[in-house]
Amino acid sequence: MKIDPELAATVAAVADEGTLDAASRRLRITPSAVSQRLKTLEQQLGRVLVVRSKPVRLTEAGEAVVRLARQVALLEHDALGGLGLGGDAPRTGIPLAVNADSMATWFLRPLARLSAEHDIDFDLHRDDQNFTARLLESGTVMAAVTSEDTPVAGCSVSPLGVLEYRAMAESGYARRWFAEGVTPEALAVAPFVDFDRRDALQHDWLREMGVAHQGVPRHYVPASHDYALAVQLGLGWGMVPLLQDSAGLVALGGPTLRVKLYWQQWNLRSALLDTIAAEVAAEARKVLRPSQDRLFASHAS
Numbered sequence: 001m002k003i004d005p006e007l008a009a010t011v012a013a014v015a016d017e018g019t020l021d022a023a024s025r026r027l028r029i030t031p032s033a034v035s036q037r038l039k040t041l042e043q044q045l046g047r048v049l050v051v052r053s054k055p056v057r058l059t060e061a062g063e064a065v066v067r068l069a070r071q072v073a074l075l076e077h078d079a080l081g082g083l084g085l086g087g088d089a090p091r092t093g094i095p096l097a098v099n100a101d102s103m104a105t106w107f108l109r110p111l112a113r114l115s116a117e118h119d120i121d122f123d124l125h126r127d128d129q130n131f132t133a134r135l136l137e138s139g140t141v142m143a144a145v146t147s148e149d150t151p152v153a154g155c156s157v158s159p160l161g162v163l164e165y166r167a168m169a170e171s172g173y174a175r176r177w178f179a180e181g182v183t184p185e186a187l188a189v190a191p192f193v194d195f196d197r198r199d200a201l202q203h204d205w206l207r208e209m210g211v212a213h214q215g216v217p218r219h220y221v222p223a224s225h226d227y228a229l230a231v232q233l234g235l236g237w238g239m240v241p242l243l244q245d246s247a248g249l250v251a252l253g254g255p256t257l258r259v260k261l262y263w264q265q266w267n268l269r270s271a272l273l274d275t276i277a278a279e280v281a282a283e284a285r286k287v288l289r290p291s292q293d294r295l296f297a298s299h300a301s
Helices: 006-018 021-028 031-045 059-084 100-117 133-137 171-177 203-207 224-232 271-287
Strands: 092-098 119-126 143-146 155-169 193-196 218-219 240-241 249-251 258-268
Touching: 006 021, 006 031, 021 031, 031 059, 059 092, 059 271, 092 100, 092 133, 092 271, 100 119, 100 155, 100 271, 119 203, 119 218, 133 143, 133 258, 143 218, 155 171, 155 224, 155 271, 171 249, 193 203, 193 224, 193 240, 203 240, 203 258, 224 240, 258 271
Parallel strands: 092 119, 092 143, 193 218
Antiparallel strands: 143 258, 155 240, 155 249, 155 258
């Protein structure tokens, strides 16, 4: 049995766009044609590929088809480039997963350089680095910044470096809440800023300071730039990446938390994907600490 690349690409378009109507506009065919292509491939494979909800949801079989479609498109792009026909090839979309703090501090710079040199469109998926590997498994992305050093099946992994965090607060906030020092008693009542309900950095730091995080007042600010801004404005104290340190913030002491980051990508011989990996690694070497540093924490936004 063979999978028609055009049909597989249609499944990928539906997954990317979220609805059959949106996929039809991208593919420049009618919604009924999109539906017919899906039905044809599902009948050929004997599997349901797409749950037709809003947005649509891929089944496990659908994820496998999308991985195939993305790999074919990537290899076709490389082949046309090798034949000197890259100028005639359509722009290639490269979906990547990255954690919010990396996106806000260092990850966009290498992508900007790559975009200036190659006809590629980046589709970034933001998630906690402890969960980005799942996006690789599903075929949603081709590569990811992750905290997992064990490669996802079908992927390779390489270290990027260590992102460091310190407990910081706005100076006026620190005077108000820590007039007698950053003590366990003060930390038990001083509001802090959480990224979201999966972020454990603040909890880890509190535990090291002898305080259980349960019951401590907190604000949720689920965006990296806005999170740092919330701390700068005195909304609460928080674990701020050293790359986002700014005037007006004071360190609260205690341990520096270090999160090891890795680059995982499909184990596919692709000149373009390897070029992206090399550019990302080069930027990481400039701004992150070497990954041989001792790992203190494994959770961050």
